[in-house]
Amino acid sequence: QLQLVESGGGLVQPGGSLRLSCTASGFSLDYFSIIWFRQAPGKEREGVSCISVTGGSANHADSVKGRFTIRRDSAKNTVYLQMNSLKPEDTADYYCAATRYSDCSGRLSFDNYDYWGQGTRVTVSS
Secondary structure (H helix, E strand, O other): OOEEEEEOOEEEOOOOOEEEEEEEEOOOHHHOEEEEEEEOOOOOOEEEEEEOOOOOOEEEOOOOOOOEEEEEEHHHOEEEEEEOOOOHHHOEEEEEEEEOOOOOOOOOOOOOOOEEOOOEEEEEOO
Protein backbone atom coordinates (compact mmCIF):
# COMPACT_ATOMS: atom_id res chain seq x y z
CA GLN A 1 0.00 0.00 0.00
CA LEU A 2 1.35 3.37 -1.05
CA GLN A 3 0.98 5.84 1.77
CA LEU A 4 2.49 8.58 3.87
CA VAL A 5 2.25 8.29 7.62
CA GLU A 6 2.84 11.16 10.01
CA SER A 7 3.79 10.69 13.62
CA GLY A 8 5.23 12.62 16.52
CA GLY A 9 2.37 14.94 17.39
CA GLY A 10 1.18 15.48 20.90
CA LEU A 11 0.70 17.95 23.72
CA VAL A 12 3.59 20.25 24.55
CA GLN A 13 3.99 23.35 26.66
CA PRO A 14 4.77 26.71 25.09
CA GLY A 15 8.47 26.96 24.42
CA GLY A 16 8.78 23.22 24.02
CA SER A 17 9.79 21.11 21.04
CA LEU A 18 8.39 18.30 18.96
CA ARG A 19 9.71 16.39 16.00
CA LEU A 20 7.21 15.23 13.43
CA SER A 21 7.99 12.39 11.05
CA CYS A 22 6.59 11.75 7.60
CA THR A 23 7.38 8.21 6.51
CA ALA A 24 6.55 6.67 3.17
CA SER A 25 5.64 3.07 2.63
CA GLY A 26 5.47 1.39 -0.73
CA PHE A 27 7.43 4.05 -2.54
CA SER A 28 10.57 6.13 -2.19
CA LEU A 29 10.48 9.72 -1.05
CA ASP A 30 13.68 10.36 -3.01
CA TYR A 31 11.69 11.48 -6.05
CA PHE A 32 9.43 13.94 -4.29
CA SER A 33 9.59 17.29 -2.65
CA ILE A 34 7.83 17.10 0.69
CA ILE A 35 5.66 19.78 2.16
CA TRP A 36 4.31 20.05 5.67
CA PHE A 37 0.94 21.73 6.01
CA ARG A 38 -1.10 22.56 9.05
CA GLN A 39 -4.71 23.38 9.65
CA ALA A 40 -5.99 24.87 12.87
CA PRO A 41 -9.67 24.67 13.82
CA GLY A 42 -11.67 27.20 11.87
CA LYS A 43 -8.70 28.24 9.75
CA GLU A 44 -7.53 27.48 6.26
CA ARG A 45 -4.76 25.04 5.58
CA GLU A 46 -1.36 26.69 5.32
CA GLY A 47 1.98 25.51 4.04
CA VAL A 48 4.57 25.39 6.79
CA SER A 49 7.78 23.96 5.40
CA CYS A 50 9.02 22.35 2.23
CA ILE A 51 12.15 20.42 1.32
CA SER A 52 13.30 19.73 -2.21
CA VAL A 53 14.01 16.34 -3.75
CA THR A 54 17.72 16.60 -3.10
CA GLY A 55 17.33 18.24 0.27
CA GLY A 56 19.40 21.10 -1.08
CA SER A 57 16.73 23.69 -0.60
CA ALA A 58 14.07 24.27 1.97
CA ASN A 59 11.44 26.90 2.49
CA HIS A 60 9.51 27.91 5.59
CA ALA A 61 6.51 30.09 6.28
CA ASP A 62 7.38 33.39 7.91
CA SER A 63 5.45 32.34 11.00
CA VAL A 64 7.86 29.47 11.68
CA LYS A 65 11.18 30.73 10.33
CA GLY A 66 13.93 30.39 12.87
CA ARG A 67 11.91 27.88 14.88
CA PHE A 68 11.17 24.99 12.50
CA THR A 69 13.63 23.02 10.43
CA ILE A 70 13.02 20.31 7.88
CA ARG A 71 15.32 17.53 6.77
CA ARG A 72 15.13 14.24 4.98
CA ASP A 73 16.65 10.87 5.75
CA SER A 74 16.72 8.73 2.64
CA ALA A 75 17.84 5.64 4.51
CA LYS A 76 14.71 5.81 6.64
CA ASN A 77 12.50 7.08 3.81
CA THR A 78 11.40 9.80 6.16
CA VAL A 79 11.18 13.58 6.30
CA TYR A 80 11.35 15.26 9.68
CA LEU A 81 9.93 18.55 10.85
CA GLN A 82 11.73 19.75 13.95
CA MET A 83 9.62 22.29 15.77
CA ASN A 84 11.24 24.36 18.49
CA SER A 85 10.05 27.27 20.62
CA LEU A 86 6.48 26.20 20.05
CA LYS A 87 3.71 28.70 20.55
CA PRO A 88 0.00 28.19 21.21
CA GLU A 89 -0.68 29.46 17.70
CA ASP A 90 1.22 26.45 16.34
CA THR A 91 -1.62 24.24 17.54
CA ALA A 92 -3.04 22.46 14.50
CA ASP A 93 -3.31 19.20 12.64
CA TYR A 94 -0.12 18.74 10.67
CA TYR A 95 -0.04 16.91 7.35
CA CYS A 96 2.73 16.00 4.97
CA ALA A 97 2.33 15.76 1.23
CA ALA A 98 4.57 14.60 -1.59
CA THR A 99 4.82 16.34 -4.93
CA ARG A 100 6.90 15.49 -7.98
CA TYR A 101 8.07 19.08 -8.29
CA SER A 102 11.77 18.82 -7.67
CA ASP A 103 12.35 22.15 -5.98
CA CYS A 104 10.43 24.23 -3.48
CA SER A 105 12.47 27.40 -3.41
CA GLY A 106 10.09 30.20 -2.58
CA ARG A 107 7.09 27.91 -2.65
CA LEU A 108 4.87 26.30 -0.08
CA SER A 109 2.12 25.16 -2.42
CA PHE A 110 1.94 23.31 -5.69
CA ASP A 111 -0.65 22.46 -8.30
CA ASN A 112 -0.53 18.74 -7.68
CA TYR A 113 0.28 16.37 -4.87
CA ASP A 114 0.80 12.68 -5.35
CA TYR A 115 0.41 11.54 -1.78
CA TRP A 116 -1.03 12.87 1.48
CA GLY A 117 -0.71 11.65 5.00
CA GLN A 118 -3.57 11.34 7.46
CA GLY A 119 -2.24 14.01 9.81
CA THR A 120 -0.95 14.26 13.34
CA ARG A 121 -2.25 16.65 15.95
CA VAL A 122 -0.03 19.15 17.71
CA THR A 123 -1.36 20.98 20.75
CA VAL A 124 0.69 23.69 22.40
CA SER A 125 -0.78 24.58 25.73
CA SER A 126 0.18 25.09 29.34
